[in-house]
Amino acid sequence: MSTPAQIFDLVLQVAEASGxxxxxxxxxxxxxxxxxxxxxxxxxxxxxxxxxxxxxxxALLPHQLRPDLPEIFPAESDAEIQAA
Numbered sequence: 001m002s003t004p005a006q007i008f009d010l011v012l013q014v015a016e017a018s019g020x021x022x023x024x025x026x027x028x029x030x031x032x033x034x035x036x037x038x039x040x041x042x043x044x045x046x047x048x049x050x051x052x053x054x055x056x057x058x059a060l061l062p063h064q065l066r067p068d069l070p071e072i073f074p075a076e077s078d079a080e081i082q083a084a
Contacts, residue, residue: 002067004043011044011052014059028055046072 002010015025026036029051039045044052046069049062062073 005040007044007065007067008040011039011056011060011065014056018057018059020055025052025055043068049073 011025012022015022022036023033026033029036029048031048039048044065046066049065052065053060053062061075063070063075066073
């Protein structure tokens with residue numbers, strides 16, 4: 001299973017590949033950069049998972065951002081997000 005730090009590093013890699021900085025992601029999620037970087041240690045809060053996925057243009061889906069919560073973010077529901 002992936003750790004919060006591994007998932008956060010993947011988020012940064014995907015963001016960099018799409019030309020977005022961590023500051024841009026934090027603005028799009030309407031949080032401070034400090035709070036954004038706290039996610040590396042604490043994990044992405046449930047309330048921010050869909051916002052972050054949208055800020056990443058769906059490159060990482062909710063079930064990929066929080067694989068530890070399949071009951072909240074099942075892989076089947078991601079098709080609905082991509083269609084929206």
